[in-house]
Amino acid sequence: MRKTKQREVILKVLGEHRDHPSADIIYEEVRKFLPRISLGTVYRNLEIMSEAGTIMKLETGGSIKRFDPFPDPHPHFRCIKCGAIEDLPFKIDDSLFTGNTEEWAHGRAVQNLNIEYTGLCIKCNGNSTS
Numbered sequence: 001m002r003k004t005k006q007r008e009v010i011l012k013v014l015g016e017h018r019d020h021p022s023a024d025i026i027y028e029e030v031r032k033f034l035p036r037i038s039l040g041t042v043y044r045n046l047e048i049m050s051e052a053g054t055i056m057k058l059e060t061g062g063s064i065k066r067f068d069p070f071p072d073p074h075p076h077f078r079c080i081k082c083g084a085i086e087d088l089p090f091k092i093d094d095s096l097f098t099g100n101t102e103e104w105a106h107g108r109a110v111q112n113l114n115i116e117y118t119g120l121c122i123k124c125n126g127n128s129t130s
């Protein structure tokens with residue numbers, strides 16, 4: 001994958017986010033550094049970097065695609081009320097994600113493992129009980 005100025009900026013912006021932003025949010029911030037960039041260009045670069053394994057595209061229940069600066073499989077918590085996606089503070093056991101080495105994977109091209117817990121985030125849970 002070619003390293004371009006655009007991708008550098010997109011990576012930097014995404015890397016500063018721990019809340020798994022959408023392409024729109026990334027675009028708004030990238031524009032501060034590259035005023036002439038288009039949303040389509042940001043989106044295309046996010047797709048290319050996801051495919052290259054530099055970042056991760058989250059295929060969650062929500063309709064809006066979200067992006068993650070950490071490409072290694074890790075567990076997420078998605079709030080069903082506000083849509084927040086948080087990283088959970090534990091690792092996915094390596095034995096769960098072995099790529100294509102397992103017998104069951106033969107003939108398949110395994111790319112990612114998606115573990116997503118859903119429920120109410122701390123903020124929404126607090127609001128609903130007070």
Ligand SMILES: [Zn+2]
Nearest residue numbers: 079082121124
């Ligand atoms: Zn919430």
Ligand SMILES: [Zn+2]
Nearest residue numbers: 068076086087
């Ligand atoms: Zn994450």
